[in-house]
Amino acid sequence: xxxxxxxxxxxxxxxxxxxxxxxxxxxxxxxxxxxxxxxxxxxxxxxxxxxxxxxxxxxxxxxxxxxxxxxxxxxxxxxxxxxxxxxxxxxxxxxxxxxxxxxxxxxxxxxxxxxxxxxxxxxxxxxxxxxxxxxxxxxxxxxxxxxxxxxxxxxxxxxxxxxxxxxxxxxxxxxxxxxxxxxxxxxxxxxxxxxxxxxxxxxxxxxxxxxxxxxxxxxxxxxxxxxxxxxxxxxxxxxxxxxxxxxxxx
Amino acid sequence: xxxxxxxxxxxxxxxxxxxxxxxxxxxxxxxxxxxxxxxxxxxxxxxxxxxxxxxxxxxxxxxxxxxxxxxxxxxxxxxxxxxxxxxxxxxxxxxxxxxxxxxxxxxxxxxxxxxxxxxxxxxxxxxxxxxxxxxxxxxxxxxxxxxxxxxxxxxxxxxxxxxxxxxxxxxxxxxxxxxxxxxxxxxxxxxxxxxxxxxxxxxxxxxxxxxxxxxxxxxxxxxxxxxxxxxxxxxxxxxxxxxxxxxxxxxxxxxxxxxxxxxxxxxxxxxxxxxxxxxxxxxxxxxxxxxxxxxxxxxxxxxxxxxxxxxxxx
Amino acid sequence: xxxxxxxxxxxxxxxxxxxxxxxxxxxxxxxxxxxxxxxxxxxxxxxxxxxxxxxxxxxxxxxxxxxxxxxxxxxxxxxxxxxxxxxxxxxxxxxxxxxxxxxxxxxxxxxxxxxxxxxxxxxxxxxxxxxxxxxxxxxxxxxxxxxxxxxxxxxxxxxxxxxxxxxxxxxxxxxxxxxxxxxxxxxxxxxxxxxxxxxxxxxxxxxxxxxxxxxxxxxxxxxxxxxxxxxxxxxxxxxxxxxxxxxxxxxxxxxxxxxxxxxxxxxxxxxxxxxxxxxxxxxxxxxxxxxxxxxxxxxxxxxxxxxxxx
Numbered sequence: 001x002x003x004x005x006x007x008x009x010x011x012x013x014x015x016x017x018x019x020x021x022x023x024x025x026x027x028x029x030x031x032x033x034x035x036x037x038x039x040x041x042x043x044x045x046x047x048x049x050x051x052x053x054x055x056x057x058x059x060x061x062x063x064x065x066x067x068x069x070x071x072x073x074x075x076x077x078x079x080x081x082x083x084x085x086x087x088x089x090x091x092x093x094x095x096x097x098x099x100x101x102x103x104x105x106x107x108x109x110x111x112x113x114x115x116x117x118x119x120x121x122x123x124x125x126x127x128x129x130x131x132x133x134x135x136x137x138x139x140x141x142x143x144x145x146x147x148x149x150x151x152x153x154x155x156x157x158x159x160x161x162x163x164x165x166x167x168x169x170x171x172x173x174x175x176x177x178x179x180x181x182x183x184x185x186x187x188x189x190x191x192x193x194x195x196x197x198x199x200x201x202x203x204x205x206x207x208x209x210x211x212x213x214x215x216x217x218x219x220x221x222x223x224x225x226x227x228x229x230x231x232x233x234x235x236x237x238x239x240x241x242x243x244x245x246x247x248x249x250x
Numbered sequence: 251x252x253x254x255x256x257x258x259x260x261x262x263x264x265x266x267x268x269x270x271x272x273x274x275x276x277x278x279x280x281x282x283x284x285x286x287x288x289x290x291x292x293x294x295x296x297x298x299x300x301x302x303x304x305x306x307x308x309x310x311x312x313x314x315x316x317x318x319x320x321x322x323x324x325x326x327x328x329x330x331x332x333x334x335x336x337x338x339x340x341x342x343x344x345x346x347x348x349x350x351x352x353x354x355x356x357x358x359x360x361x362x363x364x365x366x367x368x369x370x371x372x373x374x375x376x377x378x379x380x381x382x383x384x385x386x387x388x389x390x391x392x393x394x395x396x397x398x399x400x401x402x403x404x405x406x407x408x409x410x411x412x413x414x415x416x417x418x419x420x421x422x423x424x425x426x427x428x429x430x431x432x433x434x435x436x437x438x439x440x441x442x443x444x445x446x447x448x449x450x451x452x453x454x455x456x457x458x459x460x461x462x463x464x465x466x467x468x469x470x471x472x473x474x475x476x477x478x479x480x481x482x483x484x485x486x487x488x489x490x491x492x493x494x495x496x497x498x499x500x501x502x503x504x505x506x507x508x509x510x511x512x513x514x515x516x517x518x519x520x521x522x523x524x525x526x527x528x529x530x531x532x533x534x535x536x537x538x539x540x541x542x543x544x545x546x547x548x549x550x551x552x553x554x555x556x557x558x559x560x561x562x563x564x
Numbered sequence: 565x566x567x568x569x570x571x572x573x574x575x576x577x578x579x580x581x582x583x584x585x586x587x588x589x590x591x592x593x594x595x596x597x598x599x600x601x602x603x604x605x606x607x608x609x610x611x612x613x614x615x616x617x618x619x620x621x622x623x624x625x626x627x628x629x630x631x632x633x634x635x636x637x638x639x640x641x642x643x644x645x646x647x648x649x650x651x652x653x654x655x656x657x658x659x660x661x662x663x664x665x666x667x668x669x670x671x672x673x674x675x676x677x678x679x680x681x682x683x684x685x686x687x688x689x690x691x692x693x694x695x696x697x698x699x700x701x702x703x704x705x706x707x708x709x710x711x712x713x714x715x716x717x718x719x720x721x722x723x724x725x726x727x728x729x730x731x732x733x734x735x736x737x738x739x740x741x742x743x744x745x746x747x748x749x750x751x752x753x754x755x756x757x758x759x760x761x762x763x764x765x766x767x768x769x770x771x772x773x774x775x776x777x778x779x780x781x782x783x784x785x786x787x788x789x790x791x792x793x794x795x796x797x798x799x800x801x802x803x804x805x806x807x808x809x810x811x812x813x814x815x816x817x818x819x820x821x822x823x824x825x826x827x828x829x830x831x832x833x834x835x836x837x838x839x840x841x842x843x844x845x846x847x848x849x850x851x852x853x854x855x856x857x858x859x860x861x862x863x864x865x866x867x868x869x870x871x872x873x874x
Contacts, residue, residue, distance in 0.1 A: 360864045367796075375849070378849035
């Protein structure tokens with residue numbers, strides 16, 4: 001039984017009268033790829049927000065490794081090894097792709113209170129950055145301004161930035177959203193190569209991606225997780241089919 | 251070796267500034283020495299503001315406060331007979347940096363509109379504090395007893411000497427600033443401006459870097475204030491008036507935000523414009539006001555960008 | 565009534581009266597911030613315009629009340645003209661652009677006033693029928709004019725509250741302050757709404773300016789000193805909220821007035837009188853900024869922010 005890397009207990013979040021997270025319990029094992037699916041409004045984005053550190057839960061706890069991270073803000077969680085991508089692509093638009101990843105490297109290792117040496121000439125930042133770009137297949141676009149990259153390339157860039165921080169857990173918010181068929185298949189293939197090495201939690205609507213990548217799937221409806229299991233188990237679950245997949249799906 | 255357009259413009263600017271004293275002497279127009287020296291002092295103030303405004307995205311509307319602090323850091327010791335320039339200017343930088351630390355620590359808890367208003371309010375507070383200093387002239391301000399003394403190394407009473415001292419400080423400031431914005435620290439600040447959510451997601455806590463930049467900018471403003479007091483040989487709380495903050499901000503925008511060298515051009519341009527306009531009419535501000543509005547609406551790229559053909563900070 | 569108590573009560577009423585002036589400015593400004601996301605430094609200029617127009621109209625008509633009554637729609641008109649000509653393009657721009665552009669407007673207005681009326685301060689006096697005192701309590705005479713200001717302010721607050729909570733326009737205003745994009749998506753004519761809100765803010769500022777004439781000096785640049793205090797009010801109260809504007813204005817008005825009146829004598833009991841003489845006024849003028857700093861330290865979003873955390 002693999003050790004638990006991420007442990008969520010009783011996570012609750014209200015927005016006024018809306019209960020977005022309803023006492024969520026979830027364990028994610030080290031090396032596992034865990035997908036979270038559910039209809040719109042199920043509370044997936046709120047859950048990601050609380051995992052990433054953007055939202056403070058009203059109740060409950062999140063443990064990452066052997067540490068309670070519930071009270072830590074996003075930068076601290078990132079420094080503890082929790083990397084993320086955003087639902088709406090979020091990069092440093094005016095910087096080159098290489099600069100973007102180098103910044104991630106810089107944030108992860110070493111002090112940023114250096115005032116003299118140019119960061120762009122620093123090999124300890126540039127080399128790992130190039131390696132990360134290479135791993136996602138963007139090395140040819142290293143000098144291109146991020147704003148000028150294609151949508152899919154920007155998503156790849158986000159993954160490269162996440163990888164550059166040598167994370168223990170990768171939190172992906174709809175990684176193939178807005179991608180065409182070819183692009184999303186490439187992304188899924190790439191993410192598959194990361195399995196086992198990095199624990200992945202992803203929120204997705206694209207069922208092909210989900211069923212290809214996930215070791216286990218959790219289904220969320222109205223702020224609760226109604227089922228967790230392997231892809232075959234989820235496919236066969238009547239309640240899930242009714243709530244989300246639809247009777248005639250899969 | 252091919253020289254970039256940017257380097258050429260910078261070199262030309264440096265040479266032009268260095269030539270002002272001899273040309274002024276030749277044409278017997280000492281006024282221009284004074285004018286350009288004043289421009290360079292404000293350029294230092296504008297460059298220090300660009301560090302946080304152009305590179306850090308912090309719209310601080312209270313930057314003139316640091317000029318005031320720097321000026322009084324020279325004026326008050328001089329009043330009491332302490333004329334050592336090292337002490338005075340050191341105090342100017344230290345005091346402004348310290349007050350920037352306090353103001354920044356509180357203001358940076360907010361952002362956007364609130365941040366603008368709060369920096370403005372704090373500067374106003376210091377302005378009222380200056381007015382209440384009866385001993386040092388209060389509302390009317392006071393004359394500077396004597397220019398800062400540097401014990402024989404340089405004599406600021408010599409206009410040309412003072413000019414080259416200011417020029418040297420400006421060049422040094424620009425050189426240090428250039429290293430700063432390309433350093434790891436500078437990149438962290440620029441990243442926080444470019445996309446704060448992204449910066450946090452990769453592990454940067456923006457506050458320490460922003461605050462440090464704020465303090466550095468404050469110190470720079472303080473140094474400019476010390477120079478300004480020596481320049482005008484008179485200091486008043488008006489140095490800290492919020493309209494001065496607005497002027498310095500305009501120099502940054504006019505010259506080109508986030509370019510470091512743009513604000514120098516902006517300072518020269520704005521002060522020249524004010525000089526020309528005030529010769530036309532006593533009511534020159536009624537012309538300047540709409541000009542500023544038009545610049546903001548239509549020419550935000552700034553003069554430096556136009557000269558060099560570059561886009562703003564990235 | 566013991567003298568000390570009478571003094572304190574009188575200063576409290578003064579604080580209330582100053583708070584009313586701040587509220588009239590803050591209400592408009594906070595709505596404009598909250599709904600149009602516009603930083604308008606020139607709001608103080610509208611206050612100044614109101615003061616000057618009221619003085620001019622009063623001179624022409626011989627009636628103070630008529631002067632104020634005419635100044636209101638006139639200032640509203642000036643506000644609408646400024647909005648249509650200069651401010652519409654700024655809604656889309658970032659705050660820095662708005663700050664700088666409206667700063668340019670301030671220079672323009674201050675100089676315009678100086679050209680027409682000169683730089684020297686104009687002194688207007690309280691109209692005879694409002695001068696004098698009336699007895700608020702036994703032993704506590706209070707200037708009638710100041711009391712009228714307080715009443716006008718209270719009336720405006722009630723009217724605004726009624727407008728915002730009980731009318732359709734008010735509903736749109738509240739919705740806009742809470743979520744701007746949504747209200748546009750719902751098909752509300754945004755341009756008209758913005759112009760209306762701006763006009764309302766201008767009228768309120770003009771009212772404040774018109775009433776301010778007899779109490780404070782009327783001169784170019786008078787708008788800016790009160791404007792910065794209005795900023796403090798809004799920061800403390802919370803952007804976009806009328807309730808915040810009321811509370812903030814009262815707090816700041818009291819703190820400023822009571823501070824000015826009592827800080828020096830209070831300090832004199834603790835430290836030497838000459839020192840108190842110097843420190844007192846300085847601390848008094850700093851007091852509201854220190855208050856602002858304290859509030860921000862604990863609640864950076866203000867006491868009653870209109871926009872909920874998303």
